Amino acid sequence: MRKGTLIGKGMTAEVYEWGNRQALKLYYDGIPKEWITYEAEIGQVVHHAGVPAPAVYEQLEVDGRNGLLYERISGQSLSASMISDPERVMHNGEVFARLHASIHRSKTDKLPRQKDRLAQFIEQSASFLGERVHPLLTVLEGLPEGEYICHGDLHPDNVLQSDGQLTAIDWMDANRGDPLCDVARTSMIFLSPFLAMPPISISPAYSHQLNNAYLTEYCRITGASLTDIDRWRLPVAAARLRERVPYEQEWLLAYIDEQLQALK
Template structure:
């Protein structure tokens, strides 16, 4: 049995912060801060929508890409919140999304729900996503190359390895992990966060999820210990089992993902 006590170290709530909407957004009122990540804050607009407001300096093109990706996934009839429109507040750009009531699959794990059952649903949803085919947006190679920035001598070998990877046209979420899956009170599952969406081999997206589960950055409030790392590795192994994949099928992608992660930074701070 896999224990997920490490997730209980997460701070699950904080004091609400309110901010006024300005003319760039859809109406004048106060919004309540309900979530915060590395690149954006999420505010409840109070009308059945939320505003995902990106950090100052985040490139408009990156926000538009997320909006387009969300629309693409909705068109494919995947379970995602509806993206209504782009919006601005002072120097910040955001997206107005349908509000989804529920908690993340990560919070469900932390609350002690069946790890096996949750990972079964988690894998089934991922299989559904990567069964879709498209060539809209960025290829996974373009995404990886954009992460590492300009082609300079010390990156040349990595560039060549990325360019030599196989091509494919399967939809890849690019950031699929339990924190980006919301479970509603009615048991429905919805996927969020679309900035890394691209297309490529299905094994690439599975490799990214495996990496995020086993080795991805922990929240600042979670201590990294030998026990927590062991739990994460076992959770990643269970994910692969539920996906019916062997480690050898994703190993080549994992090596590249590990190297590229050294260069991945929030859009506003990317060095090019």
């Protein structure tokens, strides 16, 4: 079978139609095959756990490149919906929260531990953090454990809409832990002055409205408190530094310094 129409493109791969119901994620040269195997294993774990994620099928080679077959979700991203109908900011925040809460109802012991990953990411950010690393790891150590499935990088460009249903994609950062850590990361993405949701360009007022609607609805559904979500923001911000989002490091470091000072 030949690959069909190009339907998506990212930093590591292109996505093509494959037959009538599948999508072929075709990786660029230089992407290690073990990464693809890991992505397949993670994808199978979360799908089999019953979360709203696409099914994962076989690995294969097409045109000399390594690929992975997924269930094809026909529809646009939630970020595209935000562009086309910016007046529905409250609605978009609420449906996003409901999706996130539905993910967090499932448990597993087959994903990496959340706090282990955060500690690793903080240590990988040492070139930015310097002497802040140790106090940040101490803060992280005092936060809750958990066995709930967390996406690890849920934002509107990682959510597809099809026939009124939302599906989360891109599960490479999935972990098991406290759902409120996952919520804190999404909230920090919304609040970033350098929001990384291409091709969307939104105002700070919009992003704050989106964040407020998201947090309000998530807390309403789950009974979570904003205070408990806020406890995760400091290690989440420190771990995010390793991603080197353009221009964001200065904002993150200022936030980290402010929070560390408040703890003294």
